[in-house]
Amino acid sequence: MKIDFKKLFIILGATFLIAFLGSAVTTPSIGSWYSTLNKPFFNPPNWIFAPVWTILFLLMGIAGYSVWREGKNDQDVKKALKFYFSQLVFNFLWSFIFFYLHQPLIAFLDIMVLWVLIFLTINNFKKISTNAAYLLYPYLIWVSFASILNLAIVVIN
Numbered sequence: 001m002k003i004d005f006k007k008l009f010i011i012l013g014a015t016f017l018i019a020f021l022g023s024a025v026t027t028p029s030i031g032s033w034y035s036t037l038n039k040p041f042f043n044p045p046n047w048i049f050a051p052v053w054t055i056l057f058l059l060m061g062i063a064g065y066s067v068w069r070e071g072k073n074d075q076d077v078k079k080a081l082k083f084y085f086s087q088l089v090f091n092f093l094w095s096f097i098f099f100y101l102h103q104p105l106i107a108f109l110d111i112m113v114l115w116v117l118i119f120l121t122i123n124n125f126k127k128i129s130t131n132a133a134y135l136l137y138p139y140l141i142w143v144s145f146a147s148i149l150n151l152a153i154v155v156i157n
Contacts, residue, residue, distance in 0.1 A: 001069070008065045015061035018088045019053065022095035029099040037104075040152040056142055059135045060088075066132035067125050080124035087117035098150070104157065108150045115143050 030046060064084050070077050090113050098107035118140045126133035 004069050007068050011064045011068055012061040015057055018092045019057040022092050025100040026095045033102050037153055038156045043149060056139045060139060063125060063132040063135035066129045070128050076127050080128055083117060083121040083124050087114060087121050090114040090117055104150060104154045108154055111147045111150055115147060118143055
């Protein structure tokens with residue numbers, strides 16, 4: 001199938017815009033507020049987050065493009081992309097709530113909604129492109145881990 005570079009650029013642009021905005025609200029708190037929190041023994045080193053999220057956002061964008069190229073007028077595609085963009089919003093909100101507002105408990109509630117939205121996105125993508133759905137499994141696994149980490153931070157602080 002021929003690559004639609006316009007759609008690819010738009011969806012990768014939108015996806016990485018969320019990544020950029022999330023990073024913009026996260027980065028200032030890493031060396032200050034976040035460094036003062038007690039963290040569980042399984043907390044990864046700070047340097048791991050940027051490359052992991054970069055890969056995950058790239059996979060998300062490719063998955064979103066794979067679904068969108070199947071036809072924007074198709075009702076299944078429209079529904080799947082609504083879930084896709086909804087989960088992107090909640091992804092950003094998590095960063096904003098946790099790192100900018102310094103509210104780990106509220107962020108935990110957000111990440112639970114995010115997890116459900118990712119799950120629903122995968123299920124809706126699967127109807128259109130199994131490969132696109134598979135590209136989101138690492139994201140779901142990482143957010144599952146991040147949810148446990150977020151809850152642990154709430155409990156020990």
